[in-house]
Amino acid sequence: MEKRKRGAIDVSFNWIFVLIAGAAILIFFIVLISNQKDSAESNMAITIRTELSSVFSGASLSQDRNLEIDLPKSTLHFTCDFATCTDFSTSNNPNCYSQYEIGETGINEQTPTEILFAPFDISGQKLFTWTLPWNVPFFVTNFLYISGTTTKFIFVDNGQSEILSLYNKFPERLNKELVPINLISELQPEGNKNFKFIFVNNEISEIDIPEQIISSTESYNINAINIKPSLKQIDFYYFDEEKLDFSGSISYLSEPEIYGAIFSNNLDFYNCNMQKAYNRYHLIARVIAERSTYLYNNADIECKSIYSENINGLAAIKSATLSFTNQNINLLGSSISTLGYANQAAQEKSCPLIY
Amino acid sequence: MKNKKAQMKMGETIAVLVVFFMLLFFGLMFYSKIQSNQIKETVQEIEEKASIDVAQKIQFLPELKCTSADVTRSLCIDFLKAKSFANISKDNTAYYQSVFGSTKIEYAEVYPLLTNYTLLYEGPSSNNYLTTFIPVSLFNPIPYPGRYKIGLLKIKYYTFT
Numbered sequence: 001m002e003k004r005k006r007g008a009i010d011v012s013f014n015w016i017f018v019l020i021a022g023a024a025i026l027i028f029f030i031v032l033i034s035n036q037k038d039s040a041e042s043n044m045a046i047t048i049r050t051e052l053s054s055v056f057s058g059a060s061l062s063q064d065r066n067l068e069i070d071l072p073k074s075t076l077h078f079t080c081d082f083a084t085c086t087d088f089s090t091s092n093n094p095n096c097y098s099q100y101e102i103g104e105t106g107i108n109e110q111t112p113t114e115i116l117f118a119p120f121d122i123s124g125q126k127l128f129t130w131t132l133p134w135n136v137p138f139f140v141t142n143f144l145y146i147s148g149t150t151t152k153f154i155f156v157d158n159g160q161s162e163i164l165s166l167y168n169k170f171p172e173r174l175n176k177e178l179v180p181i182n183l184i185s186e187l188q189p190e191g192n193k194n195f196k197f198i199f200v201n202n203e204i205s206e207i208d209i210p211e212q213i214i215s216s217t218e219s220y221n222i223n224a225i226n227i228k229p230s231l232k233q234i235d236f237y238y239f240d241e242e243k244l245d246f247s248g249s250i251s252y253l254s255e256p257e258i259y260g261a262i263f264s265n266n267l268d269f270y271n272c273n274m275q276k277a278y279n280r281y282h283l284i285a286r287v288i289a290e291r292s293t294y295l296y297n298n299a300d301i302e303c304k305s306i307y308s309e310n311i312n313g314l315a316a317i318k319s320a321t322l323s324f325t326n327q328n329i330n331l332l333g334s335s336i337s338t339l340g341y342a343n344q345a346a347q348e349k350s351c352p353l354i355y
Numbered sequence: 356m357k358n359k360k361a362q363m364k365m366g367e368t369i370a371v372l373v374v375f376f377m378l379l380f381f382g383l384m385f386y387s388k389i390q391s392n393q394i395k396e397t398v399q400e401i402e403e404k405a406s407i408d409v410a411q412k413i414q415f416l417p418e419l420k421c422t423s424a425d426v427t428r429s430l431c432i433d434f435l436k437a438k439s440f441a442n443i444s445k446d447n448t449a450y451y452q453s454v455f456g457s458t459k460i461e462y463a464e465v466y467p468l469l470t471n472y473t474l475l476y477e478g479p480s481s482n483n484y485l486t487t488f489i490p491v492s493l494f495n496p497i498p499y500p501g502r503y504k505i506g507l508l509k510i511k512y513y514t515f516t
Contacts, residue, residue, distance in 0.1 A: 017365075021372060050401050057408040061415045093449035113453050135425055139417050280417075283443065283450070287418045290439035298497045343424060352496035355422055 045107035048074060052100075052127075053109055056116065059129045060144040066130040066171040075123040077101040078116065078146075080272035087279060089322040094279045096272050113280070115143055115273050117263035119194050120220075122148035130171050132256040136332070137340040138288060138355035140281045143256045145263045147174055151194040153262060156181050156207075160200040162229050166258065184208070189216035197224035197237075197244075198262055204237055204244050214242070225261050232333070234258065236267040250274075251329040253336065275324040282321035288355050289314040295352055303351035306342050312354060313338035398516055406485040406512035409455050413510055414489055418443075419475070421494045432462060432506065434495040437475060444476040452478045457513040459484075464493055466505040481513045 048071070059067055077100065084097035095112035102108070126149050131142040147153075153176040155167040167178045179187060181202070187210050189195075195213055204226055213222065222239035233251050237244040248267040252258060257274070264270035289309050296307035309315040313335035320328040320335065343354045413419070414430070418440045421431035444451055457479045461472035486509065493506040 017368070050404065054404055054408055057412065061411055092447055093453070095450070095453060113450070133425075139422060139425070139427065141417065279450070283447065284417050286443050287436055287439045290442065291433070291435040294435045294438065295497065303499075347424075350499055352499050352501060353423060355424070 041103075042105055042107060044072065045074070045102040045105040048072060048102050049107055049109050052076075056114070056129070056144060056146075059131060060114070060142050063131060063133045063142055066128065066173055068173055069127040069129065071125050071127050073125060074103045075121055076118075076127075076148075077121055078118040078269075079120075080111075080116075080269050082268045082272040082275065085272055085275040085324075087275060087323040088282050094275075096276055098272060098276070113276055115141060115277050115280075116146055117143060117260040117270070117273055118146035119148070119151055119196075119263070119265045120269075121194075122146065122151070123193070124149040128171070128174055130174070130259075132259060134254065134256045134277065136253055136281065137336050137343070138284065140284050141277060143260055143277070145259060147263060148194075149175065150192050151175060151196065152177065152190070152192040153196050153198065154179055154184075154187065155198045156184065156202065158200065158202055162227065163198070163200040166198065166200075166227075166255075166262075169255075170259075170262075185210050187213055189213055193217050194221045194265075195223075196262060197222075199224060199226040201228055201230075202226055204235070204246070207244060209239060209242070209244070214239075220265075223265060227258055227261075234261045236261070236270070238266060251326050253329060253332060271324065278321050278324040278328075282318065285314060285317045285321055289318055292354055295354070299351065302349055303346065306346045306349070306351055306354065312342035314354075402512075402514045402516065403485060405456065406487060406510075406514075409458055409512050410487040410489065410510045413455060413458070413460055413508070414491075416440075421492070428492070428494075430490070431492040431494055431503075432508065434493055435497070437462065437473075437493075441473070441475050448476075448478060451476055457481070457515070459509075459511040459513070461509045461511075462491070462493070462506050463509070464504050464506045468504075472509060479513065480511075481515050483514045483516070484511045485514065486511050 055067075055069055059065070079100070080096060080098040082096070086094040086096075088094055098111045098114070099108045100111065100116070100118075128147045130145045132145070133142055134140050153170065153174060155163050155170070155176065155178045157163055157178050158181045164178070167176065170176050175192065184207065189212060193216075195217065197207070199207075204224065207224075209222060219239045224237040224244050226235040226237065227233075228235070232253070233249050234257075235249040236247045238247050239245075250267065250271065252261070260273060261270050264273070292307045292309060292312065292314055296304055299307055306312060309318075316335040317332060317339065320331040322328070339354065346353050419432050419436055421428040421433045455476070455478065459477045459480065460475040462475060463472045464470040489508040489510070491506050491508050493504045495502050495504070
């Protein structure tokens with residue numbers, strides 16, 4: 001009886017010991033693998049961030065180029081908050097809270113001064129970039145536009161020539177379509193997640209977004225802009241409860257800004273990037289104004305008047321670029337023309353150019 | 356006797372486990388050493404890439420480059436713009452730091468005269484840096500139609516790792 005009891009205890013204890021040891025080893029390896037997986041994801045996100053930073057940096061330096069970039073399977077989240085923006089009227093180091101994040105890893109790249117027009121989320125394995133120079137009238141910066149394969153740009157043709165012009169200049173690589181206004185109801189989602197409607201001089205209250213588009217995505221992924229070339233104004237709309245609602249409007253100076261509005265998901269994102277652009281604009285205007293002063297001090301009599309800041313429009317440009325507002329945009333319009341004429345006059349009089 | 360045998364068997368099992376975990380430990384130490392070296396190399400690569408990006412940005416900086424209305428001349432610095440930029444960048448160091456990072460930008464004329472380096476911008480510095488030299492044309496618009504010289508743009512990108 002005693003021998004059987006002892007044997008029974010020995011055997012049971014052995015198996016219990018094996019189970020405990022086995023479980024401990026298994027848990028150890030599971031934790032190790034889990035940590036390695038997180039580490040590998042972070043590594044990949046850091047690599048993507050570094051590569052993208054170089055790509056965006058390089059892309060933004062070349063003018064009027066469009067590129068297609070292969071991405072590993074991940075989602076990019078773009079953020080630019082206009083409420084956090086500062087300008088030169090309040091700070092010597094104006095910037096905006098702006099970044100792009102790789103997936104849900106928390107790995108992000110801050111872009112406080114870079115001008116990137118992009119939707120909130122880009123997913124898929126291809127990224128498209130396009131740049132246009134912003135000349136107002138001198139070159140300030142290149143606007144970098146970014147999009148993915150799941151964003152559809154729908155140019156609504158209501159007979160206005162401007163919509164055709166915008167559509168034709170839009171890169172072919174990007175997911176664009178020109179749709180007659182009476183055929184909007186026949187639009188299909190075709191696997192896209194973001195839908196941007198572009199109108200020119202249209203009555204937006206009469207537009208019905210087709211049901212098949214609404215049901216294919218979230219409402220915040222459907223938005224529109226209405227461009228009014230005669231007023232030089234862009235109206236932004238967001239989709240809410242089966243119709244497009246007006247969210248705000250902003251004036252513009254040139255075509256690259258219209259494309260910026262096309263690529264931005266909402267007015268806030270657009271304003272944020274335009275504020276960054278205006279910060280650059282202000283600094284470059286100051287450089288050119290100071291250069292103009294040097295030219296004034298060393299110019300011949302017939303050239304001197306061209307270089308006066310107050311006459312050639314540079315003083316007004318410096319002042320109007322302190323902050324990005326509708327009022328300042330409207331003031332800039334005439335100053336830009338004045339500076340353009342002054343530069344032309346310098347060329348005609350064989351004087352050094354202002355810019 | 357039987358007790359001793361059982362105890363020896365248990366001791367055997369424990370010894371096996373101890374050896375196993377020791378091997379695992381050494382293996383992990385070796386792996387982490389390799390990973391650590393790889394990380395250092397990756398950081399160095401990232402810094403070098405960043406310095407090239409910054410050099411490219413500065414090369415195409417609108418505050419410096421030669422323009423003729425809408426036409427841009429590449430690898431060319433406008434002498435008067437450079438003078439203005441040197442003054443303006445002093446008041447806006449923090450802003451340009453977010454554009455270039457921690458960088459020192461200088462230029463010098465090399466032909467027809469050899470001059471000392473003139474400072475254009477200086478951000479926070481450190482003992483570690485990567486230097487890029489870019490040959491450029493230096494354009495002085497005065498007197499009309501202007502004059503070109505050959506210069507060298509020196510960009511020191513400071514690293515803090």
